[in-house]
Amino acid sequence: MSLPPGTAPVKAEYILTNVGRTVPDDDAAEGSTSHLNSRTDNQEPTEDGQNGSRGARKKWSKEERKNKRGANKGRRFQKVRDELELCWRVAVGKTCEFGAECRNTHSVEEYLAAKPKDLRFPPVSALGNEPPYVALSANEDEAMAAASYPSIDWSANCPVFEKTGECKHGMRCRFLGGHVRKTDEGNLELVVNEDKKAQMIVAETELNFVSGETLKQIRSKKFPHPIADTYLKHLQETKDDDNKKAEDRAPAKDLTSAASAPSTDEPEPSVISGSPAEQGEPKIQDNLSQVDTPDAPLRPAEKKRLHWNGKTYLAPLTTAGNLPFRRICVDYGADITCGEMGLANSFLQGSKEEYSLIRRHPSEKTFGVQIAGSKPQLLVPAAEILGKVCEGNLDFVDINCGCPIDLVYKTGSGSALLDAAGKLGKIIVGMNKALGDVPVTVKLRTGVKDGKNNAHKLMPRVNSEWGAAAMTLHGRTRQQRYTKLADWDYIKLCVDAVRAREAEEDLSPVPIFGGGDCYSSQDYWEKVEHSGVDGVMIGRGALIKPWIFTEIKERREWDISSRERLEEIRKFAEYGLNHFGSDTAGVNTTRRYLCEALSFQYRYVPIGLLEVLPGRLNDRPPVFRGRDELETLLASGDSRDWVKISEMFLGPTPEAWSFTPKHKSNAYDTESQG
Template sequence: MTTLRPGTAPIKAEFLLSNTVIAVPDDDAAEGGTSHASGNRDNAVEREDSRSGPQRRKPTREEKKSRKGQNKGRRFQKVRDELELCWKIASGKDCEFGADCRNTHDIEAYLAAKTRDIYFPSFDNLTEEPPFVTLPSEDAVMVDQSSPSMDPSTTCPVHAVRGECRMGLKCRFLGAHARKTDAGDWEVTVDEEKKARSAVLEAELNFIGGETLKKLRTKKYPCPISDAYLKELQVEGDASKVKETNAPAEVTVSSEPQPTTDVPDEPTVSASHPSASVANEPEAQVDTPDVQMRPAEKKRLHWKGKTYLAPLTTVGNLPFRRLCVDYGADITCGEMALANSFLQGSKEEWSLVRRHPSEKIFGVQVAGSKPSLLVPTAEILAKELGGNLDFVDINCGCPIDLVFKTGSGSALLDSAGKLGKIVVGMNKALGDIPVTLKLRTGVKDGRNNAHKLMPRLGHEWNAAALTLHGRTRQQRYTRLADWDYIKTCVDAVREREAEEDLHPIPIFGGGDVFSSEDYWEKVDSSGVDGIMIGRGALIKPWVFTEVKERREWDISARERLELVRKFADYGLNHFGSDTPGVNTTRRYLCEALSFQYRYIPLGLLETLPGRINDRAPSFRGRNELETLLGSPNSQDWVKISEMFLGPAPEGWSFTPKHKSNAYGQEESQG
């Protein structure tokens, strides 16, 4: 066995290129991002203090210095066609603007200028030897071309699944579903049978309409349950705690600077609010909320033995969740969303609630600092999503400074009274939809308090399930999660349940799980009902298959490339198959690869299983594809994306969230 430093992955000597350890990505910097699935919002919360009015200030020199090297300013601009075709014309409809339309109506000119179609390979086209994807011959590509930009040999991933492509003539796989009629017009074909079937199996759920967003932006969305509950708190003498007028404003993450005066920091009862005049009306005329649901009537969560994919900012988007579901994830949760942005009607924030039909148990995670933000958010979620939402999770674990300093995320661990009011109020507002919480062990090292908080959350305030990440806010990923303390917390909850003859609630643990052996050993030793997997799933999404089948999977390089193809397929179906959609998919595929390259194939290791915090020395794989998939160079991730999404636009490069010196070219996106 090769002698390596402690903490170094034990790679067999025949695969070692050198004993030099590859630089470790900064997972704390990655967790610090608050980017979302849509728009150019990456780390906006980190770029500038988002407080408004007199509270707004420029970062100090020390703050600027502390942000260097942590990749705070990534930009991902949309890449568009050189000549823009009107959407209505691209879809075969009439444009109401006619000659005044800002985009072209000249289809022939658009197709002449359009970048050549992308060839989307089938699984049969994938190999383990260069070039890894088998392309059709030039003769096959050029047969019966009506336009030089079109490739009839390709497949449109959207049309293949849905029977139609919503991008119409703007699709980058247009040759698969467009033809010229005898009259000389362009026609996009539709498969009616597939279209009908996909309406049930593929259509994404939880779309929020423009009217709802408008009501939210103008503070005209009625929230009678929340209003009544917040008034109760005021009557109880907690008005100062509810309003917290001197606290920093809630963090807002957006692609553009937000107006500082249009939207207040929290919903207030005013003359413009639909429920504002309630106090002035005769009692018989007041439209009171429905009778509140009793705790015993809430849906119970039967999660014991199920696998749970953690909510993950940026990388936990819908295509990635679909991928994990394919590999065995039972429970999925959307990316962390900000309650304040929900209430402001942010289109980007509301996109985070989208659900694919394959997600059998799906929840939304929200972060906020007080009842006046989180309770109305819960009421709106219940009204708008209804039966398409299985639970709402409160984030009590986010460690990043600008979330913590507003009293959100892990700051709630030190505010038990306020957290209790939040949970009780959200339970009232959500009806039969359960409330769950994701926690850390505490805020500071040596001052754990989750063992005191969790019994109260579950059985005083009626949380339906709890997840505990075995680290404090202060603790870094380089230190292992404390599973002994997780057991202490589980025992504390179960002891109270036994004393008071209460129904047990699901408790999940989290931290450092990277294999089937890890998973089941920690379940048995800690007493948790299951484990929420985050980083382990990012590095190897097939970890859920390993857990369910109780085995370690020495996955082949070709099987890993099939996984990449699946992600590209799901990304195009979610983000779109036009030029912007292709490059948004490319961006998120590279995000996924920035974690997946860290997987060390089991066949290369001296001892099993692999460990998540082991540092990898420079190594080669068992074939050229395995070597490429293990490359830490971001240019290689772009190269892999080009196998499925065509050549990257000129000047396009990729910088990962957890930037380290090991990565290749690290330029901002263009």
């Protein structure tokens, strides 16, 4: 069968039609800044060229292709809660201090009478590659359950309880039958496995939890950040001095206009060289050992060195890079993980949602937080706060200088910093001081506009002048987004420029990672050898096939089976319940993020179906069938199928729940999704 250029080389016996599947527009999906005018139409053609009612195949018209391209801009996700909510204090056996004024019920009996029936989480042994894919054994205690507590399934098993020995949601858990028993008096009593709880508390307790009281302090501007305050004060004094000297040098006739004109260029940081005495700087009176003066030269011994050579690095990924997904990647061999990008301004405002992005699981051996902002006044104090609230549980803080989306770029953040070297220098130096011995790393793109790459000029300064401990370079400009292949020749040029500067100034080499289009073990090691990077940061490749880290570690291409992929999905659901919760809200939040993960994983073309290896990230697959029914189902681009897969592990979707995929090409009428 003749296939168009750029089509994945699927073996002929698996091809259903040589019409290529719709290629999701990652640029438009990531670039969405509006939440208006959302509309999906189940009469649009599906991935296999059919219409939404699964009628006869037809070719895509130009207008239809245009309609399917881009993002669903009106995505809204609300929490689905129980119709009658039980007070969480009562749910775990405590006394509610609000008493009758509490907005939730205190009657366990009333709550259980209205609560949906327990869910059953399937063991690995229940999984298969033929329908029904998940086969649960019959419930022998059904009659007994119905007689006393209809909502409780006494044969249910709670994945949170099984992992930690205790379920923090108590009576509100949707798997309640797994950790409750009836007393001799006929009452219900929560079960706690003290031995397992003591054994697993270190291995399963998430780190970097920020209390409500701390968030309140941050919101009210009462959380101290003295190092940042002193540093920013000195920057202002330096700027005032520079302005005064400029005025003194200006001719008398120009003084008025010079004073009234806005400053367009920020001075290069004077914080890089010179002793404190030479600069006339006040000494910071603080008990933190990392700083003597706000602008003292960095002492190498004060910073932890990052030894990342040979390690695998999962990129910080917005929305999809949540903690359960990172745990999956760690299981497959990811050595370095980074939380989703957080906004400095939101950290300074004490946003609960923003601080949830810094949560870390103990299995993440090397963990960092990525932060975006437009100026030192935001980034430096935010960094100092992060360093304090994550004390001992933060291995690095990454500055985002690569985010291309308008929402970030137009504020002067993300890739806009590539054209503001002076500002970037102040940010890196200030954050280095504010974070103590926690290293600062920088993620960049090659430049802002096509044909105007400037990373080769910027990166040597990032290390030698401003003291960044590591750098990552994505091989595209902001303007290119994902529309062209990453330029690994230019990445090599940048690596050579940094290494030459390090050799010239006798500096210790810092880790440099590249990024862009890495999708296989062969890809990875060829790019490392060609460009001289210490490793490749994996982004979309990990979203589509999280097992890429195993491939890299073992230097092989893994023809993973459909059942092994289903085990990974089950594990994601388990990790999601542990992180988001096993109550009604947690179950459906887990369901949402599981569907987000499947919205990328369906794009994987099993390598056992390919004529030529390895598979390539940007190849457009034809419509194909898998080697078994499960493999075919996992390749479905229909978001309704992702919801059905989630139901195998999380039970039926409630009426109030719906899922709108990020990519328009996967969107269908939400009423059909359950």
